Amino acid sequence: MEIVKLEALKERAFEIRVRTIREIAAFGSGHIGGAMSITDVLAYLYFNAMNVDPENPKMENRDRLVVSKGHAGPAVYATLALKGFFPEEMLATLNQGGTKLPSHVDMTKTPGIDFTAGSLGQGFSAAVGIALANRVKGIDAWTYSIIGDGESQEGQIWEAAGFGGAQKLDHLIAFLDLNGQQLDDYTKNIMPADAEAMAKRWESFGWDVYSIDGHDFEAIDDAVRSAKSKAGKAHMIILNTNKSQGYIPGEGIKGNHSMPITKDGAEEAIQALKEREGR
Amino acid sequence: MKRDAHEFSHFRDAVTGAIIDIAKNDDRVVFLDSDLSSCIGSTAFQKAYPDRFFNVGIAEANMVGVAAGMASAGMTPFIHSFGCFSSRRDYDQLFISVGYTGQTVHVIGSDPGITAQYNGGTHMPFEDIALFRQIPGFVIVEPSDGVSLYELVWQIYEKGQSSYIRTPRKGINFRYGADQKFELGKGIELFDGKDVAIIATGALMVDEAVGAQKILKEKGIDATVVDLHTIRPLDTELIEKVAARCSRVLVCENGRYAGGVGEMIAGHLAKTNPVKMDFLNVGERFGEVGNLSYLKNAFGFTAENIAAKAEGLIKA
Numbered sequence: 001m002e003i004v005k006l007e008a009l010k011e012r013a014f015e016i017r018v019r020t021i022r023e024i025a026a027f028g029s030g031h032i033g034g035a036m037s038i039t040d041v042l043a044y045l046y047f048n049a050m051n052v053d054p055e056n057p058k059m060e061n062r063d064r065l066v067v068s069k070g071h072a073g074p075a076v077y078a079t080l081a082l083k084g085f086f087p088e089e090m091l092a093t094l095n096q097g098g099t100k101l102p103s104h105v106d107m108t109k110t111p112g113i114d115f116t117a118g119s120l121g122q123g124f125s126a127a128v129g130i131a132l133a134n135r136v137k138g139i140d141a142w143t144y145s146i147i148g149d150g151e152s153q154e155g156q157i158w159e160a161a162g163f164g165g166a167q168k169l170d171h172l173i174a175f176l177d178l179n180g181q182q183l184d185d186y187t188k189n190i191m192p193a194d195a196e197a198m199a200k201r202w203e204s205f206g207w208d209v210y211s212i213d214g215h216d217f218e219a220i221d222d223a224v225r226s227a228k229s230k231a232g233k234a235h236m237i238i239l240n241t242n243k244s245q246g247y248i249p250g251e252g253i254k255g256n257h258s259m260p261i262t263k264d265g266a267e268e269a270i271q272a273l274k275e276r277e278g279r
Numbered sequence: 280m281k282r283d284a285h286e287f288s289h290f291r292d293a294v295t296g297a298i299i300d301i302a303k304n305d306d307r308v309v310f311l312d313s314d315l316s317s318c319i320g321s322t323a324f325q326k327a328y329p330d331r332f333f334n335v336g337i338a339e340a341n342m343v344g345v346a347a348g349m350a351s352a353g354m355t356p357f358i359h360s361f362g363c364f365s366s367r368r369d370y371d372q373l374f375i376s377v378g379y380t381g382q383t384v385h386v387i388g389s390d391p392g393i394t395a396q397y398n399g400g401t402h403m404p405f406e407d408i409a410l411f412r413q414i415p416g417f418v419i420v421e422p423s424d425g426v427s428l429y430e431l432v433w434q435i436y437e438k439g440q441s442s443y444i445r446t447p448r449k450g451i452n453f454r455y456g457a458d459q460k461f462e463l464g465k466g467i468e469l470f471d472g473k474d475v476a477i478i479a480t481g482a483l484m485v486d487e488a489v490g491a492q493k494i495l496k497e498k499g500i501d502a503t504v505v506d507l508h509t510i511r512p513l514d515t516e517l518i519e520k521v522a523a524r525c526s527r528v529l530v531c532e533n534g535r536y537a538g539g540v541g542e543m544i545a546g547h548l549a550k551t552n553p554v555k556m557d558f559l560n561v562g563e564r565f566g567e568v569g570n571l572s573y574l575k576n577a578f579g580f581t582a583e584n585i586a587a588k589a590e591g592l593i594k595a
Binding site for chain 1: 309330331333335336338340341343344345346347348349350351352353354371372375376379380381
């Protein structure tokens with residue numbers, strides 16, 4: 001990846017993180033952990049990979065993203081606002097009555113959201129359906145989906161994995177946000193499945209599998225490029241991530257799934273992130 | 280291009296035949312089945328349109344989600360499983376991925392109520408109507424013969440709203456001619472007596488209600504019989520009309536009262552014209568295995584029992 005592009009993506013990811021923290025702080029609390037762990041892949045997709053038009057969010061031949069771990073909504077909204085799907089001021093309305101930005105991503109409310117999620121496992125089946133529909137219609141678009149490692153405890157994920165593998169949906173690129181934590185505890189204490197185990201599972205379902213550092217743009221770029229070059233299999237890119245990456249008060253602690261964040265606390269956290277990234 | 284439905288030998292052929300005919304002129308139509316394609320005859324759809332048929336395997340919840348995703352990308356999916364799986368097994372997916380998101384997916388639930396026969400109690404959906412009634416926007420139909428089934432599948436497609444099609448698979452009956460007019464949401468008065476109104480849904484119950492009308496007639500009782508082929512939206516106009524005329528209403532359904540057709544009608548008449556009512560349904564029972572003749576007797580789904588209940592209602 002060119003150094004200019006790499007630096008631009010890092011800048012975008014930083015901007016998404018700042019907006020996500022402020023968005024949650026405007027409400028007072030929210031799903032910070034699983035939002036922050038996918039900000040890098042969101043930056044990559046919307047600012048380097050996806051064919052989308054903020055002026056025409058329902059464009060038929062667009063690339064689509066289904067964030068099946070729907071509670072990461074705040075990070076997705078920050079990304080969509082930054083991309084121009086809606087005014088940035090809207091981010092301050094997260095979870096307020098009448099908002100277009102509910103906790104969990106909702107296609108009926110937010111411009112740019114391609115499918116509703118929140119009841120875990122369901123978005124991923126829809127992503128498989130979207131990829132299948134595009135194939136039936138002969139539309140040469142990419143379907144992306146992000147699932148969680150906690151979410152992967154849902155049986156529906158594996159129903160969809162089986163069907164997507166059987167259908168050889170090679171224009172479907174899924175990401176597994178393997179941040180190692182779920183609401184109650186570390187996933188290893190509830191239903192252990194590390195990157196190696198997950199890779200084996202997805203390979204056994206007939207998928208083209210990668211396991212990379214989910215905060216490394218060059219690794220993401222390499223995996224996506226490789227996936228796109230391989231026909232005949234659906235693709236799974238396991239993102240080894242840190243829950244709450246970039247919201248430093250939440251990093252490396254248990255209980256960072258949803259956290260209270262004050263406005264002052266948000267600015268302190270943003271300052272700390274700036275210093276750590278040398279901005 | 281529509282066919283005369285009298286050519287079909289089974290209900291499954293009528294429902295799948297309608298979808299095949301619809302798909303001929305609409306390449307958005309896809310059919311998803313969950314390893315029950317030979318049961319509903321969607322194998323015929325697969326033969327006609329191999330690129331638009333998908334067997335998702337024994338994974339019904341994923342089938343609903345895939346259909347919802349396909350709908351969001353512009354397709355019109357019909358999906359099938361047995362009614363028990365098409366309702367209670369898939370419920371959160373139907374509620375969120377289809378209903379909440381506003382996608383249009385047509386759901387076939389085959390072998391309603393006791394028509395599941397030899398598959399037994401595990402496979403008998405008694406609560407499917409109640410479940411689909413909780414999802415805003417779903418149309419619910421339970422046609423009573425091959426002609427109405429074929430026509431109403433066309434009409435739910437033309438309406439463009441999600442639907443639940445409750446139909447037996449095997450056997451078929453024809454009470455309507457090829458020129459019969461049907462209107463989604465409008466029941467049909469098969470008899471217009473003045474003494475008691477029998478409102479029934481589905482082939483089994485409408486057949487028995489018609490049998491009850493004959494028994495009652497011989498006893499000098501003049502019964503109305505309504506084929507309520509559309510359960511939702513409810514034909515309130517017709518229900519109010521027959522309730523006003525007869526002052527007594529008996530609702531017969533191959534399912535459970537709670538959330539079912541009888542409760543819907545009672546709820547409406549409680550507001551508009553509270554008349555004496557009675558209900559024939561499965562009560563608080565679970566299903567059980569057996570042939571249809573055994574099950575009809577076991578659950579009291581017979582013309583004789585309907586007639587007796589109607590007589591009791593008149594005397595009450």
